[in-house]
Amino acid sequence: MAADQGATPEAGQGAAPRGSPSPWAPLRASVFRALWIAVLLSNVGTWMQTVGAQWLLVSAPGASVLVSLVQTASSLPVLLFALPAGVFAEFLDKRRVLLATQLFQVVVGAVLTVITAVGGMSPSLLLVLTFLLGAGAAVQLPAYQAVIPELVPRAQLASAAALGSISINLARAVGPAIAGLIISWIGVAAVFALNAVTFLVFAVVLLWWRPEPTDRPHPEDFLSALRVGGRYVRHAPVVRRLMLRLVLFIVPASVLWALLPLIADRRLGIGSGGYGLLLASVGAGSLIGAVLLPRLRRAWGPTGLLAVASVSYAAAMLVVGLVRIPWLVVLVLLPTGVAWIMVLSSLNATVQAFLPRWVRARGLSIYQVVLFGATAGGSALWGLVANRVGLPVSFLLSAALLAAGAASGRLLPLHDVSGVDRSEAPVWVDPQLALNPEDSPGPVLVSMEYVVRDELFDQLMAGLVAVRRTRLRTGATSWRAYRDAERPELVVEQFTVPSWDEHLRQHSGGRITGADQENLDRVRELSDPPPWVRHLFSL
Incomplete structure (x- = not known):
């Protein structure tokens, strides 16, 4: 289920105000605590799955392209399914949507495990099954995000969002390291099996949860609801600017996720365990970034934060692409994780603070399309570039694009929405008509x-x-x-x-x-x- 979601504050909250509830307060609610633990396990499993799939391909012919396509296969489903999933999340029972996606992913994960264990996994089949797992995640994301306000008090929504960020980045720190050890000791099939088990655990928690009946919005025509969500984003300059800044960062930054397995194998020679350590370093840096984010955002503002993070990430890409010293690359990936979470959490928090409740799931689904579309397109692009010019030049080009994106902040600054009132206005009186x-x-x-x-x-x-x-x-x-x-x-x-x-x-x-x-x-x-x-x- 892993996806970099920085925050889910209630509309009108750009950041947690001073004196806000403890970031651990939502864990006192038993349902939220159980779901949070289940999501943490699912995120760990997803990172293990990614490492296993990429490592299965590092020795295949055309590995530069195939390894990068793992990220593409897991991200591409969002382009296809996130928008209808956002509509479903607005009007259907969110618990049932979540349960159905977990059971679907359990089945796909079991098939992936069995075929790998018997030695029948081909690169094309691996990418297809990775795509199917990504499809389940794409349908699941809007429903899970939209259900959080139903689980915790309004005052604790920002704290719940912070816990979501901690879950994702803790999984990034732990999942790859565990995967590297399991691959070394047992094999890739065991990694796939554990990922399937995490989906099953999430399904069990959903079966245990019995939400109170609530009045859902009267369903709209599907295509009409889809058009309304797109129209909202199209006429919201704040959201459009956020998505533009997201693309300018994600496309060059995705070089790391697309090509890091090849850096570990070909340039550093550190094997699957070392690759897990590299990803764990990024995850640890993301945890540090999640803790520092509120303070840094107050100090630099949203546009300054984005510029500093982009420059830091660019400098790290220079080192990763040019240096062959494993311990130095591990150290450099710590600030890379800090920069990554600073950008994604900040942008995500802002877009969710701006979106009103009635269109939040649909707006977030469009945001996810942009996020995963940029990731999928960027990963495929860097695979092709590396195949043509090699790994070092690819990372140099990425650093140059990141620096250019940071410099564009003066021309395309982010809007400050912290003081914008996103609460629902009083209901208007319906017009009195003489015609039916x-x-x-x-x-x-x-x-x-x-x-x-x-x-x-x-x-x-x-x-x-x-x-x-x-x-x-x-x-x-x-x-x-x-x-x-x-x-x-x-x-x-x-x-x-x-x-x-x-x-x-x-x-x-x-x-x-x-x-x-x-x-x-x-x-x-x-x-x-x-x-x-x-x-x-x-x-």
Whole structure:
């Protein structure tokens, strides 16, 4: 289940405030504690699986490409399944979704173990089975992230997120080392078997958990819900900038995960145990980074933190690519882990702090598509580059790209969302209609007429920029503003929603946040008399 999730704070919390609950407080809740332990074991198993799969291929012809494709095969399913999984997580029973994915992964893991044990594993079959395990993880991730707020009090959400980060990075430190030892003593098949057992443990915990019945949102049409999630991200500049910064870091940084097995085998000559030690060093550095992150983020800010981490990672890639001294590479990978977790945890915490609850699972699924897509594409790219120019040059190119990404921070800084109100605004009063909406199932045109004095016109236009994004994020498919040629004081805002039900979700579906409401109120207050609203059904 491993995926670098830095934080899952409730909307409106950019970072844990001073005086916030202890990071260990959520473990007092028995269900959260049991699930956290199960996820930790699953993450350990996933890292063991990755090490085993890559080590099985290091001696195969074309190993540079094949080893890098292990990362691609485990990441690619997110591109295919994360978006529909995000929709399912919004409207289906999350526990059942999680249970189904665990049982599926148990079956795949058992098949992988048996075929490897009897010596029938080919590179292509290994990549296919790795892809299937990744598919299970892709479906599981949005559901697991979305279930956390149901397990702990609101005040402890940031602490629960910190524990999630600790779980991932503890697994990265322990899993590879365990895998290296088991491969040396028993063989790769035993690693695959243990990974299957971790899925089974997670399934047992899910069977034990009996959540209280809750009212789930009324299911939307699948394709409509999918489009709404994409439309939200497309019209949220904060989220788009975060994803751009993520890609600029992940693509060059993925050289480490794609080619480190070859560094261990060909340049350092330290075997599977040594490879596990290298990954354990990165994991240990990630644990250190998780502890230092709040302090460093306060000191440098989000953009400065990203720049420092990118430069540190670039320097480490120079050493890894050029040096043949194993102990020095192990030491250098410690700050590499610190830099990795600083970037991913910081970006992930920000995107989750910004996303409102109603679209959180869908927004996170899109974020996962970008994260794993950049990882999969980057891993495949570096495998091809290394096959053409060799390992040292590949790491030099990666360092140059990371340095360029750090320098771009002045042109593409991150937005600070710590003070943005992401709470749900009060429910609007539903419009009183003379027509039956069921008689007009097509699109609905909503028209707002503002009467604004000339000296307030510029303020209105500036406010409508934010209003436009709010309308489009919360369900509108188009938006325009017009000024009356005969009455210049009259400004008409018009937006179209796909159906009346979709417009009602704007009213009462929790889609309007406190920050959105502030923008809407600011524009309404400029109109004298108050804006006149019309709802026009299509014929």
